[in-house]
């Protein structure tokens with residue numbers, strides 16, 4: 001995680017701070033900047049958010065330099081503190097790092113035994129190494145240092161002896177370079193500088209960029225020149241404002257209908273002919289994107305008649321999973337940068353299995369490395385908790401399922417046609433789910449602080465329950481747990497007592513009788529059950545009737561009230577809704 005930015009060619013400090021504010025979703029434990037001033041590199045950093053850094057800078061003499069780097073941190077090695085904040089400056093060099101080194105201990109032992117360290121981070125090893133290996137040629141020194149590092153890293157480096165060059169290095173962590181009127185820029189993602197550049201380049205793994213004011217040179221780590229073409233990009237898509245809403249999360253929930261509409265419209269570009277019918281489908285992802293996989297399993301097994309296995313990407317990698325010949329791997333990722341998902345993708349490709357990825361962020365690494373990409377069109381999602389991108393991913397799952405079912409003739413043609421029509425109506429159905437906002441706000445008032453909330457369901461309802469529980473806990477910090485409804489009585493029901501809030505998802509007519517039994521069992525033990533249902537024949541304390549959609553699409557409407565519930569619970573409890581504690585939006589460490 002962590003966000004990094006660098007600039008060469010205009011007053012550096014305001015550009016760095018503006019970029020850091022936009023990158024803050026990547027981590028917000030500490031922040032810092034380093035600028036090359038007339039008397040050398042000056043570094044200012046502190047624990048806390050970018051606003052704390054801005055306050056600190058306001059009390060200091062202003063920066064005047066035009067070459068600078070900045071960082072906003074999500075702590076991995078070393079607690080959040082002033083000392084562990086980046087940039088790390090040593091001798092003639094200053095560096096910001098996103099990623100994790102795997103050989104920092106070995107490098108310390110081999111090269112840096114006598115060097116005094118001022119932080120507990122792996123990243124300071126890079127600054128110390130640059131200083132230790134410096135031979136008077138900054139580019140050579142950066143390349144030699146990069147070659148010694150193992151692990152993941154995106155670096156922006158300043159050298160006091162190279163006042164015209166910003167050095168950038170990449171292996172496994174994202175890094176983009178752009179040129180525009182403000183000069184040359186580099187950042188972890190496009191949103192940090194989209195409105196400042198005209199030309200965009202994406203560094204590949206194992207590449208170095210020497211960024212000048214009006215040009216950029218690319219090299220491999222052995223300094224062979226790389227000929228790189230600029231990439232097209234969408235400036236409007238890459239920037240986001242709150243637009244009158246108090247929080248990005250609420251704004252993004254309200255943007256869901258348009259995110260789904262754009263995604264459904266883009267489905268025409270999906271080329272079903274590029275896929276032979278696989279023997280099995282493996283879906284792998286993290287967090288909410290993994291929950292999309294859990295819902296996709298039901299949709300694709302029904303439409304495609306292919307067994308689907310869903311795995312959390314970090315665990316996918318913990319197994320020795322021989323992927324059978326003829327399989328298809330599908331990854332799902334909003335950011336397109338999640339380290340474990342990327343590693344699962346690479347492992348699948350190593351085994352020779354084709355990978356289809358559902359990705360929201362263009363120019364991301366997962367998109368670049370996949371054999372096939374379905375881009376969701378959710379637009380920029382700023383709030384750390386995903387909302388509109390999650391529903392857009394579900395829409396992508398439905399569109400892919402229908403296109404492949406048509407191609408492979410695995411479902412009756414009439415049914416496919418009917419579902420296609422329903423899919424084009426899905427944005428309207430999602431819109432119809434939003435007016436429950438007031439009710440969700442009132443319901444959120446009733447959730448007792450510190451008391452657990454349970455979410456249960458069967459089939460797709462179990463998948464919806466998983467996402468609802470994650471949403472509530474991550475933004476409101478209320479203990480929330482999802483349990484497949486039938487599993488409740490195998491242990492978890494012991495936690496139910498008078499008044500325990502339970503949300504029960506009834507999304508499938510064929511499973512509703514069993515859901516009703518589970519609801520009755522919970523009510524018999526005092527639980528306050530709200531049924532979230534496509535039909536109104538479920539008996540519970542209260543019923544939340546969902547807009548009418550085909551059962552296959554039910555999760556996409558069922559999750560909207562739960563997102564609103566989570567938002568209002570977090571608001572009532574005074575939580576930092578867009579940036580919940582300990583989290584970051586793009587998880588680029590394993």
Ligand code: F6R
Nearest residue numbers: 287288289333334335338385386
């Ligand atoms: C939860 C959330 C996370 C992400 C997960 C994967 O609200 O946003 O659980 O879903 O970190 O991220 P992506 O989709 O970027 O791979």
